[in-house]
Amino acid sequence: GIQVEQSPPDLILQEGANSTLRCNFSDSVNNLQWFHQNPWGQLINLFYIPSGTKQNGRLSATTVATERYSLLYISSSQTTDSGVYFCAVPTAGGGADGLTFGKGTHLIIQP
Amino acid sequence: ETGVTQSPTHLIKTRGQQVTLRCSSQSGHNTVSWYQQALGQGPQFIFQYYREEENGRGNFPPRFSGLQFPNYSSELNVNALELDDSALYLCASSGRRAGSYEQYFGPGTRLTVT
Numbered sequence: 285g286i287q288v289e290q291s292p293p294d295l296i297l298q299e300g301a302n303s304t305l306r307c308n309f310s311d312s313v314n315n316l317q318w319f320h321q322n323p324w325g326q327l328i329n330l331f332y333i334p335s336g337t338k339q340n341g342r343l344s345a346t347t348v349a350t351e352r353y354s355l356l357y358i359s360s361s362q363t364t365d366s367g368v369y370f371c372a373v374p375t376a377g378g379g380a381d382g383l384t385f386g387k388g389t390h391l392i393i394q395p
Numbered sequence: 396e397t398g399v400t401q402s403p404t405h406l407i408k409t410r411g412q413q414v415t416l417r418c419s420s421q422s423g424h425n426t427v428s429w430y431q432q433a434l435g436q437g438p439q440f441i442f443q444y445y446r447e448e449e450n451g452r453g454n455f456p457p458r459f460s461g462l463q464f465p466n467y468s469s470e471l472n473v474n475a476l477e478l479d480d481s482a483l484y485l486c487a488s489s490g491r492r493a494g495s496y497e498q499y500f501g502p503g504t505r506l507t508v509t
Contacts, residue, residue, distance in 0.1 A: 325432075325483050326502050326503070327485065327500040375440055375453065376451070381443070381451055382428045383428070383438075385430075385439070
């Protein structure tokens with residue numbers, strides 16, 4: 285099945301810093317989602333980004349589908365950005381499948 | 396708030412027992428997917444229901460089963476519980492509209508098997 289690798293696994297930054305999280309996937313996909321999981325376990329949708337670049341406030345994401353990777357950028361980090369960030373792609377590559385998740389990037393923003 | 400609800404929020408069961416978890420999908424969504432998330436891991440796909448039929452399954456044994464109802468809500472049933480079934484169970488709904496299959500997650504049910 286499709287493999288999803290995220291890097292780095294852990295990241296500790298000071299408030300105000302910028303960060304880039306990477307997601308590599310092993311096969312062609314036609315959509316990709318980024319999530320933020322809060323300490324209570326809720327997965328919060330950040331981006332649905334099959335290709336190209338999207339921005340939402342301090343967050344932006346870029347997916348290069350032909351090269352099988354996606355990047356999540358967080359600028360001017362705040363302590364509330366702490367948590368685990370996951371990317372996920374359709375398990376069989378198709379749009380309507382269940383998702384295969386990476387192991388996540390655990391981000392800690394220190395005041 | 397995603398509009399996806401799950402019940403119960405927490406549950407404690409004994410090994411060998413059976414459990415039923417429930418999920419109500421977001422309004423207008425006809426597809427529900429279930430995931431198991433062990434501590435420190437990413438969610439793992441269990442199965443998906445579309446229009447009341449199973450529409451894809453991950454690497455989980457048959458003692459994990461499900462249902463989807465005409466209102467698109469769904470149940471996850473787990474028989475013969477094992478200690479390793481202790482996890483956060485997440486459901487997600489999606490609408491398959493306008494080429495978007497974006498999934499929205501509920502808050503989860505935390506299952507502890509003792």
